Amino acid sequence: MRVCVIGTGYVGLVTGACLAHIGHHVICVDNNEEKVKLMKSGQSPIFEPGLSEIMQAAIQTGKIEFTSDLNAGVTHGEILFIAVGTPPLPTGESDTRYVEAVARGIGANLNGGYKVIVNKSTVPIGSGDWVRMIVMDGIAERKAATGEPVLAGVGGVAVTSHPEVEPNFDVVSNPEFLREGSAVYDTFNPDRIVLGSNSARAIELMKELYTPIVERQFAEDKSLSPVPVLVTDLSSAEMVKYASNAFLATKISFINEVANICDRVGADVVEVAKGIGLDSRIGGKFLQAGIGWGGSCFPKDVSALIHTADDYGYEAQLLKAAVTVNERQRLIAVEKLQQVLKILKGKTIGLLGLTFKPDTDDMRDAPALNLIEQLTRLGAKVKAYDPIVSQTGLRHGLSDVIVETDPERLADGCDALVLVTDWQQFRNLDYVKMGKLMQTPVVIDGRNFLDQEAIEAAGFRYVGIGR
Ligand SMILES: NC(=O)c1ccc[n+]([C@@H]2O[C@H](COP(=O)([O-])OP(=O)(O)OC[C@H]3O[C@@H](n4cnc5c(N)ncnc54)[C@H](O)[C@@H]3O)[C@@H](O)[C@H]2O)c1
Known part of the structure; x- marks a missing residue:
């Protein structure tokens, strides 16, 4: 055709x-x-x-x-x-x-x-x-x-x-x-x-x-x-798209809320998510706690649905709560850095990953952008390594961040690393070497993605989300 x-x-x-x-x-x-x-x-x-x-x-x-x-x-x-x-x-x-x-x-x-x-x-x-x-x-x-x-x-x-x-x-x-x-x-x-x-x-x-x-x-x-x-019909098809993204975003906000409670009571959200996900009515997908959802679709589609509801005289309270939880979650890594390092002014923080998810070069509404803004505001120096952004040299309007060309240059002189994007290769970096190059070998695993045992064996202090 x-x-x-x-x-x-x-x-x-x-x-x-x-x-x-x-x-x-x-x-x-x-x-x-x-x-x-x-x-x-x-x-x-x-x-x-x-x-x-x-x-x-x-x-x-x-x-x-x-x-x-x-x-x-x-x-x-x-x-x-x-x-x-x-x-x-x-x-x-x-x-x-x-x-x-x-x-x-x-x-x-x-x-x-x-x-x-x-x-x-x-x-x-x-x-x-x-x-x-x-x-x-x-x-x-x-x-x-x-x-x-x-x-x-x-x-x-x-x-x-x-x-x-x-x-x-x-x-x-x-x-x-x-x-x-x-x-x-x-x-x-x-x-x-x-x-x-x-x-x-x-x-x-x-x-x-x-x-x-x-x-x-x-x-x-x-x-x-x-x-x-x-x-x-036309309207139902249009609504399927918004409702699908709103459901997935809400599911992530839900597990992030559970993670924050886990953090306080000493449970491990990874185990909890496994236990929940085995229920076939719930399913295990989109139950990975972390630093929140972003990208070019979820934030804008959820906001647009809230707005449409509003236009027709309905307050979408659940969706608004999903957004509020997410806004807070996107800064959870900063809270965790403050707990470990106390003062962030004058500290150097290295971000592992910039794109909103792995295997893409898309930076639209990526959680990394909020992190960079907040850390800079608090007086920290921010460096980053991302397999795509570092390789292509595309800056996607990034300012206030030094983009390094490899993970070891990133680690050099850092007070802590934050894993922002779960690129597969981040599991297998030479953490022993990287740890030795850092001021203090700390990693905030913003996606609960790294092998905690291996990271700790490499001499790092490991901090996950809800673990
Ligand atoms: N990106 C995703 O993962 C995804 C998934 C599902 C749905 N969507 C939806 O699909 C739509 C497109 O998203 P995207 O991410 O591909 O957008 P994009 O910004 O990557 O691409 C849009 C393209 O349209 C071109 N364009 C703009 N105005 C034009 C015009 N007048 N004539 C010809 N070309 C024009 C731009 O140059 C650009 O290449 C959006 O509504 C988005 O919400 C996106």
Whole structure:
């Protein structure tokens, strides 16, 4: 099928490359010319395991193309994905201006054939109908500007605000659940696919698009039964995305709250989480206590849901509490450093990891940023080593932190280390050597990730979260 993906970030580029890999002909559109140039040369602008390989293979077979020309993409695609960012506004609402610009642009470039416009961006509930309206605005504006005659529509539903324009498209909500760091794997091995629309025609095309994935033709385990496809209305599909992220964030806040109680009563939250997680009604995933959730999705999606509830006269108390617990948790490492080192002014603290999770280069709303800010405010010098940030030299707007090129340079002269991101390689560093380079060999394990016995055997004082 002919597909256009607009916005080539973590979601759009992975979606485009994976759809090309399963045989569709994809044009990816981005308004960032530099990114487009990079992608045309076969390089991925983001770090995501396995992405460059499938991108390059698809370029070779001619299944994927990159452009900044929206008209080329819209003309090509029978299915048009909107996958631009929806960052948070200071009020907690989603900033939908990029989605709006793309929807208007689609309208301005829409040609005769029937199109399915798919919201893959995480957008506030009700955005499906809003996108339809903006696309209609775009069509009307173009027709007014060019004096084009009104074309007879083939499909879709009449929109009363634009009786002069007959739509020839439908809107589908198809929320994305991939996780950065395993995005390609997640796309080929999803737990479910959610499709929201009131158009049977659009849903049929979407099902056809995803058939190879639903049939697990590209899955790690091809013997599994087909991927469940939930077909529902637009608003419910949009809500599935917010409710999923809100649930996962709340689950982490829950175990962090339990960890803080464990700390006080002398229980070990790792053992407690094991005991809880063995209950099949609860499950063991997302029960790792630590320094809180962050990243580009959980904080903004939970805030946006709280905001939506508020708009409709409901106070989302549980979600607000999950956020409050998280805000406090993100500074728990500072509390622990103060307990061990007392005064932080004049001390040097080394952060192991900067990105919000391992196997990604994404620093958006990473807990490391709060830590750096707070430690600097308290007069400490902050150094950091991160496998991706140190290697790529990308600073992601980092200030007040010295980024070291290897773990030993990081340890040199430090009064304590804080493990911020659970990169696998941090388990196997030469802690004996690192400890000898430090002023005081202390490690705050912000993810309960290190082998406590091995760390203590290397001469460190080990402090976990809730242990
Ligand atoms: N990152 C994730 O793990 C994840 C997971 C699920 C859902 N989502 C949602 O998916 C959406 C995209 O997230 P992301 O992390 O991929 O964003 P991103 O910021 O990484 O990428 C957005 C891309 O859109 C491009 N863009 C912006 N305006 C454009 C325009 N007018 N025309 C063409 N391109 C334009 C930008 O240049 C950028 O490359 C968001 O709504 C997010 O909430 C993200």
